[in-house]
Amino acid sequence: GIQVEQSPPDLILQEGANSTLRCNFSDSVNNLQWFHQNPWGQLINLFYIPSGTKQNGRLSATTVATERYSLLYISSSQTTDSGVYFCAVSYWDDKIIFGKGTRLHILP
């Protein structure tokens, strides 16, 4: 079946550090999204990025569809960046499948 793998599973950083989160997927995709789940459980869409690179403030994302991976970069981390980061991929049948996430802890 469809495989979406995220790494690392957990990451602890000091405030101000940079981080790179990775998402690997097993098949060609129509779309890839990155989400942030805050400590209160709310899921917020960060990027819609089937290919190429996008930036939004301190966050940026790159998807290399031909090599089946995507990277999420967080620069100058803040404590409000803490939470779980998910990537989600979609295929021809409109299913949207999530990885297990990367739990990020930013220490003050």
Place this chain on the structure above:
Amino acid sequence: NAGVTQTPKFRVLKTGQSMTLLCAQDMNHEYMYWYRQDPGMGLRLIHYSVGEGTTAKGEVPDGYNVSRLKKQNFLLGLESAAPSQTSVYFCASTLGGGIDTQYFGPGTRLTVL
């Protein structure tokens, strides 16, 4: 504009009881999705709908039924709840399916005793 809403926010059931979770969206989106989230498992797709009157199975459909009688509503039913269905349930919607941004509701925390 409320976006995606879910009712109820919390619920406790006894094994064997039934219940229905309601998801509503006011963005005129065609596609709607139900997920469950368990510790360490990410979000797993239960069922989804590509338009009014349609439903399709996701990754973990067993023990659940769904209906999409109106475009703005997507109902998730548990006919005979089991402790293994204790989870947080999220509903989401998109305008154009997998090629569009997905918007999530706040979640429903369900405990089955």
